[in-house]
């Protein structure tokens with residue numbers, strides 16, 4: 001039996017690469033640099049399947065490029081699939097899978113870390129220390145905002161939204177309110193639904209975003225909605241940068257219309273607007289929500305499970321289209 005040919009677009013944890021090697025004929029990306037559009041098109045033309053990730057943009061143009069596509073599956077390393085135009089992929093007969101579930105805890109941990117970092121001014125105060133400007137303990141210096149008893153507003157109460165809410169409620173005594181597009185709950189922790197994003201934006205002391213990226217949610221956290229937030233409130237985003245109107249967020253932060261933000265994702269990664277970098281009241285992370293050895297290995301293994309199921313002709317554990 002001929003072994004399916006898989007192209008892997010980025011370096012993966014060793015155990016995942018080893019498992020791929022055992023079952024497939026694999027081309028790895030030892031340089032670990034993101035594929036160009038041309039290289040993605042070529043990969044679609046020569047491989048039977050791709051193990052790709054969020055840095056690979058499969059838009060309509062790439063998926064409909066001249067020349068017959070040979071690939072039959074895009075096994076995406078990531079729960080988010082906003083890097084793939086799903087309609088165009090389906091039109092080409094491509095199966096798409098993702099990696100839900102295995103990154104829930106790691107991402108919720110980073111959301112919680114950003115809630116704490118933003119409210120306790122960790123980036124700003126650490127920068128002060130590192131630059132040699134810490135002169136003494138001060139009873140009134142570097143004061144942040146306590147979160148106990150404050151309200152966390154979750155937008156998008158899926159797995160990661162719930163895990164973040166649970167941590168904030170059980171571990172830090174926050175009250176949880178949420179908006180979810182479809183009806184969800186009850187949960188095994190107290191959480192109150194609100195009937196609009198606006199209601200959550202208005203009421204929350206910390207708003208944490210957990211909605212999928214892509215066309216459907218682009219700019220959902222608009223200037224108007226940011227404008228509803230309390231002057232004392234914080235915005236945390238571990239979902240996708242494109243769900244927020246980034247220039248509007250920057251204006252609100254600069255003008256002190258909200259208190260601060262914690263961001264792990266950006267609209268045009270890896271580019272981060274200089275205006276955000278210059279703001280002291282923002283903690284910025286380079287998209288590390290799922291970046292633990294355990295989680296990245298589990299994500300890779302789930303992507304391989306999907307590839308194996310596809311080439312075995314069985315049901316995929318996490319098929320998107």
Ligand code: DGY
Pocket residue numbers: 054077078079080081103289290
């Ligand atoms: C995801 O899974 O979508 C993350 O953003 C990448 O780890």
